[in-house]
Amino acid sequence: MESFFALLQKNVLDRRSWRTRNELRIAIVTWIERTYHRRRRQIRLGRLAPVEYETVMAPHTALAA
DSSP, X not given: OHHHHHHXXXXXXXXXXXXXXXXXXXXXXXHIIIIIHHHSOXXXXXXXXXXXXXXXXXXXXXXXX
């Protein structure tokens, strides 16, 4: 959990000043959805990041169709 907050601090909070809490909230949610979840390795995907999983599984999915 500490690494998540360190990444959040480095990639969002330290990048600029925020005028409102809502502006900061939107920036945090956007970072989590666009960056963090796409790159974070996930146990249910065999310890692959979602982008890696899609690359590995795309050929198998195309063959099955």
